[in-house]
């Protein structure tokens with residue numbers, strides 16, 4: 001069982017990925033990004049999830065630098081945006097992300113969305129494989145890929161994606177996709193684990209949390225970990241960044257887990273990967 005903020009899951013290539021990290025979607029570049037990242041790292045987080053489209057890679061990089069924690073202790077993720085898909089453009093986008101972050105490698109680089117209408121995710125993946133084989137990134141993966149996108153990718157891929165970062169929260173628990181990813185040794189990572197704040201007064205989560213003196217957010221994060229899903233809740237508030245990582249001193253019972261599993265509506269809240277342009 002996951003015991004601390006520094007606990008990791010071994011990806012198929014042996015790279016160790018932290019189970020819990022900080023997401024930074026909607027965190028403004030500059031002071032907000034710098035302070036959020038510093039607050040997280042100074043409170044023991046070692047994983048930060050950004051993306052080119054979040055337009056805060058410079059602030060994230062500055063926060064990493066100001067934290068004073070050495071680069072090799074951290075796990076930094078970014079993603080190639082839809083408009084940069086394609087072989088050469090992915091290589092260029094990777095370098096642009098590194099330059100903004102002020103880093104010389106990433107731990108994880110993801111294709112942000114499959115954008116099937118563009119038909120470019122195979123060539124994009126070839127560029128990801130090149131970056132990986134050249135040792136420029138420690139792990140590569142995808143985001144928002146459904147089973148049928150991965151099936152197509154695997155027909156041409158030399159390297160199976162190590163991660164699939166997808167919408168995952170108690171209202172959309174992706175049971176079939178998780179089983180598919182497990183079969184292919186692809187680690188699932190949750191985005192919007194707190195459903196962007198929409199689940200935090202849910203009565204089932206509140207009742208479960210009351211038993212342990214934990215908030216609904218903490219119950220959800222614990223459910224992620226006990227479900228074997230890497231999670232990256234976002235907050236810009238230091239007290240919440242700390243609270244979201246205070247999840248290692250309790251364990252949900254099988255009954256708690258089942259009650260949360262039953263909250264699944266099967267309806268995604270934030271956009272269908274087949275329709276994303």
Ligand SMILES: NC(=O)C1=CN([C@@H]2O[C@H](COP(=O)(O)OP(=O)(O)OC[C@H]3O[C@@H](n4cnc5c(N)ncnc54)[C@H](OP(=O)(O)O)[C@@H]3O)[C@@H](O)[C@H]2O)C=CC1
Pocket residue numbers: 022023024025026049050112143144165166190191192193194195196197200217232233234235236237240243244
């Ligand atoms: N690959 C993809 O397509 C996507 C990836 N992501 C990644 O996943 C991360 C997490 O998802 P995100 O969409 O940000 O949403 P989350 O589900 O993490 O929710 C974030 C919201 O919850 C609030 N919040 C956080 N902790 C608490 C708490 N303890 N109590 C009360 N409110 C809280 C935050 O507010 P406040 O900041 O004010 O605390 C914010 O409004 C992103 O930041 C990003 O890194 C997200 C979307 C898509």
Ligand SMILES: O=C1CO[C@H](CO)[C@@H](O)[C@@H]1O
Pocket residue numbers: 025051053054
């Ligand atoms: O990670 C994400 C958040 O930002 C993007 C758009 O602004 C989303 O499309 C994406 O899923």
